[in-house]
Each structure stands twice: as C-alpha cells, then as structure tokens.
Amino acid sequence: MLRNQNLTNTRSINIAAKTTGTSNGTGVDTGGFDAVTVVFEVGTRTDGTHVAKIQDSNDNAAFGDIAATEQVGTFAADVTSNVNQSAVYIGSKRYVRAVLVSSGTTTGAIVGASVVLGHKMQNDG
Numbered sequence: 833m834l835r836n837q838n839l840t841n842t843r844s845i846n847i848a849a850k851t852t853g854t855s856n857g858t859g860v861d862t863g864g865f866d867a868v869t870v871v872f873e874v875g876t877r878t879d880g881t882h883v884a885k886i887q888d889s890n891d892n893a894a895f896g897d898i899a900a901t902e903q904v905g906t907f908a909a910d911v912t913s914n915v916n917q918s919a920v921y922i923g924s925k926r927y928v929r930a931v932l933v934s935s936g937t938t939t940g941a942i943v944g945a946s947v948v949l950g951h952k953m954q955n956d957g
Contacts, residue, residue, distance in 0.1 A: 848944070899923075
C-alpha cells in the first residue's frame with residue numbers, strides 16, 4: 833500500500849448559534865484513512881457551557897462517547913470565543929462524529945465542527 837497525504841475535510845456540525853441541548857454531528861466514514869482529527873471551530877461565545885467531545889460507531893447508527901485512550905489531545909472544559917480546538921481519534925471504529933453539549937445558555941455560542949481525514953490508503957497497483 834502506498835500512503836497519500838491528501839486531506840479530506842467533512843462538516844460534522846454546521847456552524848451556527850448553539851443554545852441549550854446536544855448537537856450531534858453527522859457521522860463520518862473513516863474507512864480507508866489512517867488519520868482522523870476532529871476540529872471544533874468557535875466564533876463568539878456569549879454565555880452558557882459548551883462541551884466538545886467525540887463519539888464513535890461501528891455502524892453509523894449507534895454512537896457512544898470514546899474512551900480517553902482513543903483520543904490524542906483534549907478539549908477544554910468549555911469553548912472560548914474565537915479559539916478553535918482539535919483532537920486526534922485513534923480508536924478502531926469506522927465512524928466518528930463531533931458532539932457539542934450546551935447548557936445554561938441564552939444566546940449561546942457560534943460553533944461548528946469538522947472531521948479531517950488524512951493518509952488515505954491507496955492500492956499500489
């Protein structure tokens with residue numbers, strides 16, 4: 833197998849104002865890639881608590897929080913205005929998604945998330 837550094841960026845959570853509740857991102861198929869990074873893009877945060885996390889799944893249907901041992905890097909306990917956060921997923925499940933849990937908000941925070949896939953596996957012919 834030859835490795836290619838090409839990156840694929842897939843939106844998991846659309847950028848928008850997040851208020852109280854859980855924003856479950858769209859699952860992203862990581863099959864065929866060796867590197868998976870989840871990036872939370874944060875704009876203005878006015879109030880509340882906004883916790884970023886990664887979930888994974890074998891089937892893109894039943895998702896669960898990943899174990900600390902399946903993540904390189906950590907997300908802050910709460911998002912900060914205009915400070916993006918990222919962590920690398922090193923688990924073994926095929927699908928991942930970004931999740932943002934928001935509480936105690938009035939106007940909330942502008943947040944979105946992407947899953948960046950890299951090191952695409954290619955056949956050597």
